Amino acid sequence: MVKQKLIVIGNGMVGHHFLEQLAARPERALFEVTVFCAEPRPAYDRVHLSEYFAGRSAEDLAMGKVDQYREWGYELLLNDAVASINRKEKTIISASGTTRPYDHLILATGSYPFVPPIPGHEHARCFVYRTLEDLDAIRAASEDARCGVVVGGGLLGLEAANALRELGLEAHVVEFAPGLMSVQLDGGGSELLKNKIEDLGVTVHTDTATELIEEVGGRLRMQFRGDRELVTDLIVFSAGIRPEDKLAGSAGLELGERGGIVIDEACRTSDPHIFAIGECALYDNRIFGLVAPGYSMARTAIARLCGESASFTGADMSTKLKLLGVEVGSIGDAHGRAEGASAITFVDEQAGVYKRIIMDGAGKKLLGAVLVGDTGDYDQLLQYHLNGIELPEQPEQLILPAVDGETPALGAGALPATATICSCHNVSKGQIMEAVQGGCCSLGEVKEQTCAATGCGGCAALLKNVVDEELAALGVEVNNHLCPHFEFTRQELFHIVQVGEIQTFDELLEKHGRGHGCEICKPTVASILASLWNDHIHSKPHVGLQDTNDTFMANMQKNGSYSVVPRVPGGEITPDRLIVLGQVAKKYNLYTKITGGQRVDLFGARLEQLPEIWRELIDAGFETGHAYGKSLRTVKSCVGSTWCRFGVQDSVGMALHIENRYKGLRSPHKIKMAVSGCTRECAEAQSKDVGVIATENGWNLFVCGNGGMRPRHADLFATDLDDETLVRYIDRFLMFYVRTADKLQRTSVWLENLEGGLDYLREVIIEDKLGIGAELEEQMARVIGTYQCEWKTAINDPEMLKRFRQFVNTDEPDEKIVFVEERGQPRPARDDEVVKIAEPA
Amino acid sequence: MNQVAINPAPWQPVCQRSDLVANSGVCALMGDPSATGPLAGRRSIALFFIPHATPQFYAIDNWDPIAGAGVIARGLVAEIDGELTVASPLYKHHFRLRDGACLEDSNVCLRTYPVALDGDCVSVALAPDRQ
Ligand code: SRM
Numbered sequence: 008m009v010k011q012k013l014i015v016i017g018n019g020m021v022g023h024h025f026l027e028q029l030a031a032r033p034e035r036a037l038f039e040v041t042v043f044c045a046e047p048r049p050a051y052d053r054v055h056l057s058e059y060f061a062g063r064s065a066e067d068l069a070m071g072k073v074d075q076y077r078e079w080g081y082e083l084l085l086n087d088a089v090a091s092i093n094r095k096e097k098t099i100i101s102a103s104g105t106t107r108p109y110d111h112l113i114l115a116t117g118s119y120p121f122v123p124p125i126p127g128h129e130h131a132r133c134f135v136y137r138t139l140e141d142l143d144a145i146r147a148a149s150e151d152a153r154c155g156v157v158v159g160g161g162l163l164g165l166e167a168a169n170a171l172r173e174l175g176l177e178a179h180v181v182e183f184a185p186g187l188m189s190v191q192l193d194g195g196g197s198e199l200l201k202n203k204i205e206d207l208g209v210t211v212h213t214d215t216a217t218e219l220i221e222e223v224g225g226r227l228r229m230q231f232r233g234d235r236e237l238v239t240d241l242i243v244f245s246a247g248i249r250p251e252d253k254l255a256g257s258a259g260l261e262l263g264e265r266g267g268i269v270i271d272e273a274c275r276t277s278d279p280h281i282f283a284i285g286e287c288a289l290y291d292n293r294i295f296g297l298v299a300p301g302y303s304m305a306r307t308a309i310a311r312l313c314g315e316s317a318s319f320t321g322a323d324m325s326t327k328l329k330l331l332g333v334e335v336g337s338i339g340d341a342h343g344r345a346e347g348a349s350a351i352t353f354v355d356e357q358a359g360v361y362k363r364i365i366m367d368g369a370g371k372k373l374l375g376a377v378l379v380g381d382t383g384d385y386d387q388l389l390q391y392h393l394n395g396i397e398l399p400e401q402p403e404q405l406i407l408p409a410v411d412g413e414t415p416a417l418g419a420g421a422l423p424a425t426a427t428i429c430s431c432h433n434v435s436k437g438q439i440m441e442a443v444q445g446g447c448c449s450l451g452e453v454k455e456q457t458c459a460a461t462g463c464g465g466c467a468a469l470l471k472n473v474v475d476e477e478l479a480a481l482g483v484e485v486n487n488h489l490c491p492h493f494e495f496t497r498q499e500l501f502h503i504v505q506v507g508e509i510q511t512f513d514e515l516l517e518k519h520g521r522g523h524g525c526e527i528c529k530p531t532v533a534s535i536l537a538s539l540w541n542d543h544i545h546s547k548p549h550v551g552l553q554d555t556n557d558t559f560m561a562n563m564q565k566n567g568s569y570s571v572v573p574r575v576p577g578g579e580i581t582p583d584r585l586i587v588l589g590q591v592a593k594k595y596n597l598y599t600k601i602t603g604g605q606r607v608d609l610f611g612a613r614l615e616q617l618p619e620i621w622r623e624l625i626d627a628g629f630e631t632g633h634a635y636g637k638s639l640r641t642v643k644s645c646v647g648s649t650w651c652r653f654g655v656q657d658s659v660g661m662a663l664h665i666e667n668r669y670k671g672l673r674s675p676h677k678i679k680m681a682v683s684g685c686t687r688e689c690a691e692a693q694s695k696d697v698g699v700i701a702t703e704n705g706w707n708l709f710v711c712g713n714g715g716m717r718p719r720h721a722d723l724f725a726t727d728l729d730d731e732t733l734v735r736y737i738d739r740f741l742m743f744y745v746r747t748a749d750k751l752q753r754t755s756v757w758l759e760n761l762e763g764g765l766d767y768l769r770e771v772i773i774e775d776k777l778g779i780g781a782e783l784e785e786q787m788a789r790v791i792g793t794y795q796c797e798w799k800t801a802i803n804d805p806e807m808l809k810r811f812r813q814f815v816n817t818d819e820p821d822e823k824i825v826f827v828e829e830r831g832q833p834r835p836a837r838d839d840e841v842v843k844i845a846e847p848a
Numbered sequence: 849m850n851q852v853a854i855n856p857a858p859w860q861p862v863c864q865r866s867d868l869v870a871n872s873g874v875c876a877l878m879g880d881p882s883a884t885g886p887l888a889g890r891r892s893i894a895l896f897f898i899p900h901a902t903p904q905f906y907a908i909d910n911w912d913p914i915a916g917a918g919v920i921a922r923g924l925v926a927e928i929d930g931e932l933t934v935a936s937p938l939y940k941h942h943f944r945l946r947d948g949a950c951l952e953d954s955n956v957c958l959r960t961y962p963v964a965l966d967g968d969c970v971s972v973a974l975a976p977d978r979q
């Protein structure tokens with residue numbers, strides 16, 4: 008079979024989506040694919056570009072991966088722009104001189120920032136905000152700058168202003184129009200936004216036209232119309248985007264009057280062999296400057312290439328976002344331009360909330376909406392708008408604050424099956440229902456199968472509603488009982504134990520459970536009791552509740568021997584202690600290994616040796632490392648400012664502080680943390696449950712990262728915290744997790760299942776929306792106050808020590824545990840190496 | 849006394865009642881390398897004491913043949929479908945305390961032994977258990 012030659016020009020977000028979607032189809036085999044990418048790296052997540060300043064690396068933002076493309080069988084040419092298209096011969100020539108024939112061409116060249124031709128705009132300290140290289144340049148320039156100005160008060164301009172502020176600059180926004188975000192907001196919304204943003208320390212100059220930029224005394228002077236001026240150190244232009252259509256234009260393809268490659272419903276340009284998708288394409292005289300419409304064009308083009316009949320007929324440009332911490336939402340016809348439109352506005356000046364809905368003349372349909380300061384109603388309003396659902400009698404109820412929680416909630420049930428729930432991945436309600444009917448019974452499974460809510464995340468709450476309703480409709484009783492012995496979730500049991508002040512498993516079983524318990528409920532309840540009351544895990548009533556590792560406070564190895572892991576907080580250890588570890592290992596013939604958690608693991612201890620080994624370690628000042636527990640493992644650290652030339656804070660000191668603070672805390676699953684001394688992130692904090700990264704002004708806090716089988720990068724939770732606030736947030740975060748997570752749920756999975764996600768978590772932890780902040784801190788204080796090294800207590804208690812006998816009736820060791828030597832250390836003997844011992848089989 | 853051996857069996861005193869741990873297991877070394885008959889060879893046995901169950905005492909092989917390690921005594925006692933089992937610590941197979949059957953693998957069965965309490969002395973009969 009001769010493959011058709013398909014060339015994709017441009018590897019931005021939309022180009023990547025095209026390639027990814029194509030790879031998922033069997034028809035992929037019909038094409039020989041070549042990708043030209045003008046940037047030095049494959050596609051990355053431009054939507055989250057600003058997070059590059061907040062600690063995300065280029066790698067984190069990467070979408071297209073070189074290996075992945077290779078696996079898909081695509082040829083990827085980086086750093087090579089296509090210079091011309093010869094449509095007659097159906098070939099292209101690239102800047103590096105490569106010539107390629109094509110059968111189909113996909114133009115995904117995106118757009119470029121528009122820089123108004125103000126005299127002086129080409130100065131070296133004037134920047135744009137679109138690529139990683141732009142951000143690198145801005146960061147470098149900010150190092151010796153005090154003040155930065157963004158020209159343009161649109162969505163991107165405000166994002167850029169926030170970035171400047173986070174780089175520690177005094178930030179200004181200069182806007183030509185009378186209001187901010189004039190495309191998305193009406194006058195009232197824009198005014199409120201301006202006030203809010205000024206409160207945050209960004210100076211906004213509206214109605215301001217820049218006439219000249221000149222260098223004066225090493226700084227930049229901006230001359231405004233009307234004799235005003237501003238002196239700054241750097242300028243970022245964010246005055247809109249222009250479609251990248253030069254290549255198409257010189258190939259003679261039809262362009263729009265004000266630019267953009269004209270496409271039809273099939274996403275074809277005026278040449279039927281050439282498609283254009285994403286921000287370079289002009290449909291119905293419009294450019295769509297968001298990813299979701301671009302993705303939808305990509306899918307349309309693929310369908311057409313495969314002989315199907317999909318169409319792109321425009322897209323909804325509604326947006327919801329948070330700018331400088333201010334929630335902003337805009338739906339449909341935000342300015343009420345339609346004929347006969349009427350509007351209802353709600354303003355709460357004190358709370359800084361502005362909401363406006365725009366309806367058709369009959370008051371039946373929602374044409375648009377503007378929300379500033381509170382976008383809680385966005386999802387619901389958007390569904391009214393997109394699906395043409397008839398408005399309630401009194402539409403104002405939709406935006407008025409709830410009286411006794413009486414907002415007429417539009418249940419997911421009211422939506423038609425065709426309603427789009429996730430616009431990033433174009434997932435309809437029908438597809439979600441199918442996934443549930445097909446056996447997905449949790450939010451996580453539905454997300455994995457349909458991709459819904461894995462893009463911008465804006466649809467997560469609605470997705471959960473649809474999933475829940477569908478489960479209920481199927482009569483699936485969502486049984487989240489812990490096990491047959493307790494008809495409660497872990498969270499409910501936690502509450503029962505706390506409120507009822509229940510102290511033992513037997514008491515709980517008697518009052519709220521049945522039977523004898525099992526290996527699910529026993530350790531779970533033991534963990535809850537420990538989180539709340541923090542008794543020694545060996546004290547009488549708790550014996551028998553723990554898995555073997557907790558019971559013997561060591562990790563069982565494959566041959567029944569154990570490993571010993573003393574705590575080495577932050578990975579910092581004195582030579583003397585290091586020597587002790589060596590001496591103990593040598594004396595008991597233990598295999599030693601440096602772990603991935605910056606400490607030393609001693610393997611091969613027999614049960615009866617554990618107390619002696621620990622006695623020696625404790626005498627030398629060691630404590631248990633809880634390597635066996637569902638509890639804090641290690642706080643990894645880098646050397647930080649004490650030694651490292653780049654360090655900006657004492658990361659080791661902070662790691663020690665938090666490791667000592669939270670050691671011993673029992674939790675639903677293990678908890679790992681790390682502290683890095685600067686953004687180079689040598690401690691890999693972004694892969695931890697709690698990650699702390701030093702900044703010039705304090706600490707950035709990341710949460711809910713995970714290594715292991717399903718790695719997840721931690722989310723940036725709060726920035727520039729002082730020591731005290733950092734610790735307070737971690738206290739609250741951990742206790743909230745301990746309270747509400749399911750058994751054996753790492754923080755990553757917990758967050759993914761938490762209704763409201765990261766924003767909700769911030770509301771609970773930072774804004775204390777539930778009013779439980781103080782309680783969480785108190786609870787943590789109690790755990791910290793009652794900390795004991797479990798091993799220290801155990802070696803001083805003869806009753807506890809009795810458990811560490813191999814046999815109750817003799818002191819002989821277990822002759823079935825056999826070691827052989829390898830690379831100068833012992834290891835468990837394999838079956839074929841063990842001399843058969845006389846025990847009847 | 850909770851269990852009485854029907855047949856005269858080679859009873860061996862093992863430990864004191866206070867050596868047992870409620871709701872959990874301990875391990876004992878049984879048999880006599882120099883003897884012949886049922887007592888021949890050595891064998892480690894896991895003893896469980898479950899105060900709220902009937903019977904209260906169980907003796908079962910300590911060797912987990914699936915994991916290839918002597919660790920049953922250190923397993924967690926779990927009630928599964930109304931039956932008491934021990935979950936072996938390494939790979940969590942469940943063995944019924946009553947008869948040693950493995951719930952996950954019908955080809956595997958541990959031996960169980962009668963346990964008797966004489967005053968404070970716990971004895972186990974090493975009679976080969978036919979099942
Ligand atoms: C010793 C060590 C490997 C090493 O030689 O370096 C290790 C060894 C074990 N890991 Fe690990 N993990 C070790 C670092 C890690 C890391 C890396 C890290 O912490 O920086 C990870 C990935 C990071 C993470 O957890 O997010 C890691 C992810 C896991 C997982 C998968 C967790 C997940 O959420 O997917 C398990 C399984 C589990 O916990 O259910 C696991 C479980 C285990 C257990 C406990 C398995 C077991 O039950 O027997 C291993 C026994 C340890 C022992 O006997 O002492 N280990 N394990 C490391 C001990 C670190 C320490 O000092 O405490």
Ligand SMILES: Cc1cc2nc3c(=O)[nH]c(=O)nc-3n(C[C@H](O)[C@H](O)[C@H](O)COP(=O)(O)OP(=O)(O)OC[C@H]3O[C@@H](n4cnc5c(N)ncnc54)[C@H](O)[C@@H]3O)c2cc1C
Pocket residue numbers: 016017018019020021022023043044045046053054055056057087088089090115116117118136137138163166251254284285286287295296297298299301328
């Ligand atoms: C800071 C920022 C924040 C944003 N936030 C959001 C948001 O919250 N929500 C949202 O929906 N959208 C947002 N956007 C817009 C979104 O990023 C774009 O809609 C999207 O990236 C468009 O994708 P694209 O592939 O069409 O274009 P691009 O991502 O621009 O990719 C085009 C690629 O083609 C390359 N190229 C151009 N010409 C050639 C050539 N001749 N040969 C080879 N390669 C070529 C370019 O170098 C570029 O790499 C944001 C954009 C920015 C900059």
Ligand code: SF4
Pocket residue numbers: 645646647648651652653654655658683684685686687688689690
């Ligand atoms: S993270 Fe920064 S401070 Fe820490 S070692 Fe690396 S470069 Fe140095």
Ligand code: FES
Pocket residue numbers: 428429430431432459460461462463464465466467
């Ligand atoms: S709408 Fe963006 S992830 Fe669903």
